[in-house]
Amino acid sequence: MNFKDLGISEPLVQVLKKSGITTPTSIQEECIPLIKDYKDVIAQAQTGTGKTLAFLLPLFENISPDVCATQALIITPTRELALQITEEANQLAKGKAINVLAAYGGRNIGSQLNKLKGTIHLIIATPGRLIDHIERGTIDLNKVKTVVIDEADQMLLMGFRNEVDQILRATPRNRQTLCFSATMAPNVKKLAYHYTYSPTMVTIEPKKVTIDTIRQEVIETTDRWKADTLCQVLEEDNPFLAIIFARTKRRADELFxxxxxxxxxxQVIHSDIAQNKRERILKSFRDADLQYLIATDVASRGLDISGVTHIYNYDVPETPEIYIHRIGRTGRAGEDGYTCMFVAPKDNLEFNMIERKLRRNLPKRQLKEELRKTK
Structure with a gap:
């Protein structure tokens, strides 16, 4: 199966080829024909499965460049994710003359308003900024044919339900609606069915390879010694590119x-860091000018950076799903990855839940003796 078999046109196939993408992933194989055929879809797939292209490619096929109206809308919970999707969309726009606008908070609305004076075929937006444009009358969604609600689980978690309702009321009732989510808890599924009409359910099981290619270890420590222990481990490992996860903005800043x-x-990213600074930091990290990136879970949602060799869980995540989501940032595309989690006595409940989910005991790592002496 290749992209041509799925009905993707030659110019877009060539754009993908230049990026080294020649074979569709499972979610792309299942979703592209359905979306091209204007079916409503509810899809469950983890980050790293290629879900962004699973909806972008058929959107690009269905958008008519000669129609001067916004024809597709993607709503996403975080600015980072909006930016990442926009980067992928701009790549595809090289193969088809489609104008893309990213509308998210933290950036001067003036530049977005200037761009809106021309024809915008596809809008990628966070809920708050999009509603701002709707209320200003600077965005018209009356001709929208397709709405994508990306990371629906995070939309609920971050309290965007009312905003999504308001946005959808501004779109035609006979629109196509696509819901993508990493998890499909009952409340997420209920929301997805509420927004869609006779949807097709697509479920892509998390690839076991994500876990199998990642060497996972644990270091038992205390909160008092956690930062010192982490720094000793980093000196020992000297990773090429590493993401370090902290649970809160304050913890991230203190560690930074x-x-x-x-x-x-x-460097550190979280929701209090100015958007233009976050973009500079992420570019430096992608270019490997930065070795370490400290991130909170919300700020990291949707980060898909190739070459990340190590993940350090400075703080134990609250749920096993978050743990799997975090460590999935390494060991991509069959490459080996390494993760280390720092567990204090107060973390035992969450740690035990993670081991039960993995159905295995994670091996304990001992610091090298000479490093322990320097503490």
């Missing part, structure tokens, strides 16, 4: 200050 003081090549 400690690592910076010790001379590590590190």
């Amino acid at each position: 200050a400690k690592m910076k003081k010790r001379g590590f090549n590190v």
